[in-house]
Amino acid sequence: MPFEKRVPIRGKAEDRRRTEPDLKVATVDQNADSTVAAVWEGRRCRGVQTVWHTRENAKREKALRKVARKQKRSGRPVKGERSNAGLWRYISGLDTALAWQIAAAILAWAVAAGVQVLVFEYLRPYRPLRGLSWSRRVNRKRSYWLRGRVLERVRHLALCQGILTVERNPAWTSQACPRCSHLGERFSPGERAYPSGFRCGHCGWTGDANVVAVLNLKRKWNRTFRYPTAEEKRAAEPSRRRKAGAAASREGSPETVGANARSADAPAA
Ligand SMILES: [Zn+2]
Known part of the structure; x- marks a missing residue:
């Protein structure tokens, strides 16, 4: 049901930075199986929220494996005929629902925390990885597309709440140390194979690799939008x-x- 709502917008981030140097900012980082958001008060991080979608990611991959298996059995695809229509419908439905769920979770949290600006990573075009099976490759691609769809939905939902959405360049945000900016490395804590930890060889800072990106993203916001910037000083x-x-x-x-x-x-x- 379409509806209209008038929302008062107090100007873009660029216009407001001089009058409101301490806008309440939240930074959001999207990964393949989780979305991490951190809310800030001035220079202090006031909380981190993670939305996990590991299960949905696995479900998508499972469906894609099924598509590959069926295609293999039935031989060459028939021209002009969509194969595995039901499975593809299931996959696209999964993605649409997931995009709304993630966007709604971020927004609900942002509204509860009184956030005024949401800072996202600027999404570059997807670059496919070599050496993966078809289903894995397609799953990676679709999970990357999902980030764009989440961003689009968040933008609309945030506008309804009068929250600004800003995108910053994500270069180095997941590799640099949040304390000293030197390049750090990932490691796997305990016996877990997935390297979910982050360690800085320069200053010794250790933490969750997913949180590193949101901490660094805030610095990118500060550098451009927090008045006065180092350059203006x-x-x-x-x-x-x-x-x-x-x-x-x-x-x-x-x-x-x-x-x-x-x-x-x-x-x-
Ligand atoms: Zn460091």
Whole structure:
């Protein structure tokens, strides 16, 4: 049933950053079998929420394996005829439902936490991996497509609630250490084969690999949208120095101390 709703929007992130430097931000990272979101208050992380969809991912792969098996048995596909129509309908239904479920879970949580901006990763076109079976390859692709569909639904749902959606470049967000920005490595805690842990060889920070991306994504938000950015601070510096004259050298020191404290200030997650 189509409906209309008037939503007051107070402007884009770019317009609001000067007047509201402390917008309540939540960062969201989408993986193949989980979606992780973190809510922030200034520079502190106030909570992490994970939506698991491991089971749905496995279900999709199982259905795709069935498609492959049936196709193999029946030989060459008939031209102009859709094979395994029922199975494909099941798969696309699964994806549609899952996209809505994830989007709704994120939104419900964001509204409850009073979030004003949702920061997502900018999704690049999918690059297929070599050396996988057909069903695995297709499953990977579809789970990647799912991220785009979740993002689209979140954008609409968020707009209805007056929440902004922003996308940032995801480069290095899952490899860099959230504390010192050096490249870290994944490891598997205990005997589990899947490398779900993250360790930094430089400063020794360890944590959940899924959380690393949301912590780093917040820094990307800060760098562009948190007023004043490091660049704006630098631009403001010479004029102050000119005005202050001799006091410039004294004024320079707290600034550098502040900058150091800022870079060392890691989320206590
Ligand atoms: Zn580190």
